[in-house]
Amino acid sequence: MTKARTEARTRRRGGELLRSIHAAVLAELAEVGLGRLTMEGIARRAGTAKTSLYRRWASPHDVLLDAIHDEHPEEAASPAADDLRGDLLRALQQLVAWMQTPTAAAAAAIVAERKRYPELAAALYERVFDARGGRFTLTVLRHYAAHGQIDARRITPVVADIGEALVLKHALDADAPPSDEQLAAIVDEAILPAIGLGLDRPVTAR
Template identity: 65%
Template sequence: MAARTRRRGDELIAALYESVLAEFDEVGLGRLTMEGVARRAGTAKTTLYRRWPTPEALLVEAIGAAYPVEEPSPAADDLRGDLIRALELLLEWARHPSARAVQAILADRRRAPELAAGLQEVFDASGRRFTATVLHHYARLGQLDPALLTPVVEDIGEALVFKHGLDTGEEPDRGRLAEIVDQAILPAVGLGR
């Protein structure tokens, strides 16, 4: 248990986000409570209830805050490199406690459909989608045909990264990420190598 300290603003919010993700990691969704999060954060549970009605609401916000935003090169001059970096960012995020929380929630979406829907709303509202973010950036700048950016094309890179992990039990290395980009994503948008 963390000792109680006087934290405010962003420092307090960051501590609460970290605490709810750690608590979820340890106890799971069914045993996640405001009391547990407050104890771990070293703060009063009333502090949490002032901003969030439930621990699940806090969890969804913490996941949204931890979800990375891909920033393609502003000049849009390296699509291949930006796509590889987007997949590397996906792998970095997959190691974060928020990714484990997302995986657990989505794996058990029947038990907590409102929580899964809340996650989807967070991701849809933010427009954060790793390779899709990059592809849409290049399309906005006229370098890709936006008609080719279907939901399937947007998901190809992420799907192949996760399939590699399921098949091998390991993360794909940079060479494998380059193969995914060169052999799947670029051809899907009419830029085969």
């Protein structure tokens, strides 16, 4: 008697199976967390056999690293027009969009537990954060500084981090990314004043 289970007759190989496994490990990470990632769990979710995983990877973390490596988005930084405020806003919107990616969720989990799994964190920085520029608003700020529209001396490490830091903090506090209005407030009330382009009064009534 053949098995005749629900698993049908088709046997996936190579790329198709690989993509399924990558999706499975990211989903598993989101559900059970980094500390409970397990070969059995990944195999279950991917609908494959544990032995097939062990043929390619030695541990759940190795599977995860491969998944992160292959799924990273790799989008370019925003090209700057002649609209500093709009470009800053778009840069933060790109950041928010990326934050809702499965890869970003995985990255957050890894960063949060970096003390426990330093190799994972190191690989993450190497393969994701360094690969994509990382810096969202900094790209914009440098562009306008290069064109003499803002004082280059104002673009300190602290100033370059303001936008990202506030988006991050908002996401942590509210458990949701900031809205476009909140992004605008970040630009108007924090970033622009820091580069010497503050308005005389708050833009958002409050």
